[in-house]
Amino acid sequence: MMSIKSVLAKPFAKIIYNKVQKWANYPVKTQEKVFQDLIAEATSTAFGRDHDFVSINSHADFVKRVPIRDYEALKPYVDRVVAGESDVLWKGKPLYFAKTSGTTSGAKYIPLTKESMPNHVEAARNAILMYIHETGNSKFVDGKMIFLQGSPELKEQNGVKLGRLSGIVAHYVPKYLQKNRLPSWETNCIDDWETKVDAIVDETLNENMTIISGIPSWVQMYFEKLQQKTEKQIGDIFKNFNLFIFGGVNYEPYRAKFENLIGRKVDSIELYPASEGFFAYQDKQNEKGMLLLLNSGIFYEFIKADEFFNENPQRLTIKNVEVGVNYVMIISSNAGLWGYNIGDTIQFTSTKPYRVIVSGRIKHFISAFGEHVIGKEVEQAIQEATAGTDVRVSEFTVAPEITPETGLPYHEWFIEFENEPEDLSALAKKIDESLQKQNTYYFDLIVGKVLQPLKITKVKKGGFQAYMKSQGKLGGQNKIPRLSNDRKIVQGFQD
Helix, strand or coil: CCCHHHHHHHHHHHHHHHHHHHHHCCHHHHHHHHHHHHHHHHCCCHHHHHCCHHHCCCHHHHHHHCCCECHHHHHHHHHHHHCCCCCCCCCCCCCEEEEEECCCCCEEEEEECCCCHHHHHHHHHHHHHHHHHHHCCCHHHHCEEEECCCCCCCEEECCEEEECHHHHHHHHCCHHHHCCEECCHHHHCCCCHHHHHHHHHHHHCCCCEEEEECCHHHHHHHHHHHHHHHCCCHHHHCCCCCEEEEECCCCHHHHHHHHHHHCCCCEEEEEEEECCEEEEECCCCCCCCEEECCCCCEEEEEEEHHHCCCCCCCCECHHHCCECCCEEEEEEECCCCCCEEEEEEEEEEEECCEEEEEEEECCCCECCCCCCECHHHHHHHHHHHHCCCCCEEEEEEEEEECCCCCCCCEEEEEEEEEECCCCHHHHHHHHHHHHHHHCHHHHHHHHCCCCCCCEEEECCCCHHHHHHHHCCCCCCCCCCCCECCCCHHHHCCCC
16 A cells, blocks of 8 residues: 555656756756856855956856866855855855865865755755656655764854754755654764664664665665674565665675675665765666756866866866766856866766766876876776676775886775685786776786786775774765875775
8 A cells, every 4th residue: 555655756756857857958058047147146245256257248258257276275265154254155154064074175164055055955855756757666755764974963153054964964854754764863963983873773673664875885884784783684674675875986886795785686876966066866777877967056167187287278068078078077056166176077978968977086096107097997897807706895995006016016906805706816807907998098008018917905804994994084975085196095904
């Protein structure tokens, strides 16, 4: 017997689907309107005055007046907002600051405004409704759902509330979902990640869980603890668990491990949320990539990743992008971020409609020898090399070994296995061949005897979690970088 809620979900999903098609079918026009609205709204802000917004009529004008900035470069303006000043980057004061741990700048304070906040909430909701519209499956709305996230406790700074994005969003869960939602407020507020996951296991063990959501590496930890406690597969503990919602990292390297833990396949929805904005969500189960949200108060620009560090790289709008090219994504938004480099690289998988995958971080790549290997390439290589085998990888990261004791330099892969291969060197060879096939620079360096093929170093079980704990980064939105241009991270595995 279906509940009223699951019956009503379908017509609501159809309404949302039709709304989305309206802007997705007119992408250039939609972005042009977002651009004009943003400029008009921010003309009288301090930033708008400093950058002569009053005379900006086109993207070309904007490019002349507003340089690309990362957080460090925008920080003088953000500091004024944090100090309590109004009308600096956006009109009035923000509702919240999403506090994130920056790598170079310590804590980052990303403003969330009255105009930008609803986009975070609606995008997450619409992702689920698009799934219901496509599959006709709405029964899961009657079960319990969990989102592994940061603490919803907020502090206050000069009249503006401050917290983790996932904790802020927790305050916006619609009423009709409140009683379905786990964990409890008290459990969500536990700071220590391991204690929190243990409490979540206890709270959820006997519940009818239908949706589980979070960053794959942390959901994996939750699943493993459930399994240790019950000695059952997740699909047997939660018989109606049918939908896994994730974001933050590529799921593919985890997929085999998850299916083994669950004991069956479950549908999944990929999201692309960040403190700076909710950029995309998966709108089709059998299409690669996520629908780029062009109607959510964000104007996008794209710079080819291999031109990004040039003196004057070309800033493209949506109408000039091509499928399969690696771009750095730049945003301007109704949260008051302007020409802002979020640090991600993306690739378009389709331009009708515009769908993207996250290919890596502009800072996370290996180009110690000019090879410019990116996150998507190493993830695809490990996936191809383990496909059709019993080998399962829990976690991995890659670093260059520039000065080995003997022989040529190489890429060193630090891998924590769930199920080890019988022949480590055969696996290394397969990964290396896949990487050479994907990246011509890497191929040339191997063939030209500048590099020797990659080597694998095994990391003991639990090694990555122990490393993240030692850095104070266990849980929440923290992720292990897949690639580094130096050996700082991997030093932690060699002590």
